[in-house]
Amino acid sequence: MAIQILMPALSPTMTEGKLAKWVKDEGDAVESGDVIAEIETDKATMEFEAVDDGVLGKILVAEGTDGVAVNTPIAIVLEDGEDISAADSIAVAPGAEPAPETTPELTAKAAPVTQLSASNPDSPQPMEYKGATTALTIREALRDAMAEEMRRDETVFLMGEEVAEYQGAYKVSQGLLEEFGAERVIDTPITEHGFAGIGVGAAFGGLRPIVEFMTFNFAMQAIDHIINSAAKTLYMSGGQMGAPIVFRGTNGAASRVAAQHSQCYGAWYAQIPGLKVIAPWSGADAKGLLKAAIRDPNPVIFLENEILYGQSFDVPDDVDFVIPIGKARIERPGSDVTITAFSLMVGIALQAAEQLATEGINAEVINLRTLRPLDTGAIVDSVEKTNRIVTVEEGWPTCGIGAEIGAMLMAQAFDYLDAPVARVAGKDVPMPYAANLEALALPKAEDIVEAAKAVCYG
């Protein structure tokens, strides 16, 4: 029977891709294991192998076609002896029904960087950038931040697993080895505790290391050095020496990578005196805050997000564009309810705000940007205006960022609150693998809408 070949999903986050090249032609024999096409995913160009033996009967999607959705039929393979008319007879091949949707809806676009003008004189916000911008993905913005700082300061170097020759497991360090060479872009073995310690030692020795963790899940191997060696040394040495070092990498859930690879460490590190903790959302955040982190004389935890890596934002071109650590940003001004979020959840909060607007609720969305030190002034100012707040985070609720904000508001804005602080957080369970359970475990725009309505209509 003729077999339909479908556009494959070749990475956890891929929903569509480009059919870059057909390696086999119509009429060619194919054997299981033969490369038949090259497909560009969100991360790389991949070879696509046949799984059945037969003859490539018909190519349905021409090479060079962009944006081919996963599971679109792209070719038909005929079994030995079949002719092409067999291809015409298959209307819908088995398995052609769409795969369960596993990637969360993430269509949020960045508000333009210049959205908030200085016409809001009371705003606690830093001056907004007004210069030229370029549309870049988050992974490019992060790469540019590192490259610019490495050009500026030769003590800055990057170290981690697959950062050099492989160009980064998530392609964040693309091109850095070529520009800066193997002395400054260093592949390590899979030895997080060891290389985190070496990084801290190098920082003691006067260098400014950027230590990449392939994901922050693996930084648990190294957390002793992050906390005991990096965060506490300035204090223990009576101010003589500290560790100017950036620990960066992806944090939180990606897509279907399950319990050991899907954890938000925001609240963990935010608890530690001696650390600064950043969780950027937009391209400007990514670039401006990573540059600030590299220039900062303290250990900085920089929490990225895999799902954001491929999203595009307008990013300031200016090499001296740096965002101050410790300042939140109002992404959407509003008067009825404050929503705080960080990282990926800022986009979800903005979606929720749009939906609330259609129902007559004007939400103010605050992008926290930094988790330690937390911009409590910005949150209090907003609550003084809206009198209601919903905190959003992907991590667990217990002792989370929302819990901290709630406690802080009890002390600093108790008289302004017209409703109890509401928290939207990841469910209090290890991350499940199953698609439906994973979707239930993660905060959604609807959860935020519901919480906002509850605090508004209580």
Place this chain on the structure above:
Amino acid sequence: MAKLSKSASKKAPKKKRSNKKKNNASPEELLHYYQQMLLIRRFEEKAGQLYGMGLIGGFCHLYIGQEAVVVGMQATAGENDSVITSYRCHAHMLACDMDPKGVMAELTGRQDGLSKGKGGSMHMFSLEKRFFGGHGIVGAQIPLGTGLAFANLYRKDGGLCHAYCGDGAINQGQIYEAFNMASLWKLPVIYVIENNKYGMGTSVERASAVTELYKRGDSFGIPGEQVDGMDVLAVKTAAEKAAAWCRTGKGPFILEMKTYRYRGHSMSDPAKYRDKEEVSKVRKESDPIDNLRDRILSTKVATEAQLKDTDKDLKMIVTAAAEFAQQSQEPDPAELYTDILLEA
């Protein structure tokens, strides 16, 4: 104690590929190994296919090329032995006799999966088969496997643990802490290093200062042997020797399996760090399944037609597993909150 381990490492066989050893398997055994290795290959091919269709999510690490290692090791497994490995675990489960349907349904995240759909490709377990996972954190399974061996010795049940890790994982510090205690306390554990030449995109030469990984136990008095991991009989011979060592109270043993993975590190690895010739050369010259097939045919243990039938049967098993894995329902939403703590 120091004395003992010294003489131990003296007696222990040193670097010598044991594929020249005489064939130590009966015709039935040969056919069994063939069938098991081919089941793994067909299963993994199908898993790759389901991944491409979006039916398997997240990461998915295939074992294609390495089949002889786990099949040869399991050929010697005893009653109270246990197995623990990394995320590249589907094959180990099949070799531990776990139902392909349950494994595949876990890969698709359905309720009939071995972890009810909650663990996924990298995290699967079977207490019944004494398979203790599938671990997503590189190297973590080595101390855990050492602990399983501690339990064997504590209960004096005669069992041992097969603790597997990769050539990349072998540089993790916690492994050496475990090695020291395993040797100090004479724990019955076989450390199986699956040296497939790469940890993700990094070759052994770029990750390890000393690339003879079987020597990694030297400082702890743990004997090690390098084995042709593409030859199931060589693996079996080595496993027998290591098991005899462990079961007679001499402590741990290291087997470095020289093997190769044909596919990328995971489904999303474009594998640009090696050229295609390298892969096709291994496939052509050292394929573990082709090797055994040649041996079976040349010694007339089975005919070509019989082997073809075996393949057909296995394809049917795998297709049935894939169908089962697609038909099984997603877990009940209430499962989100189960299995977090036990009632005290």
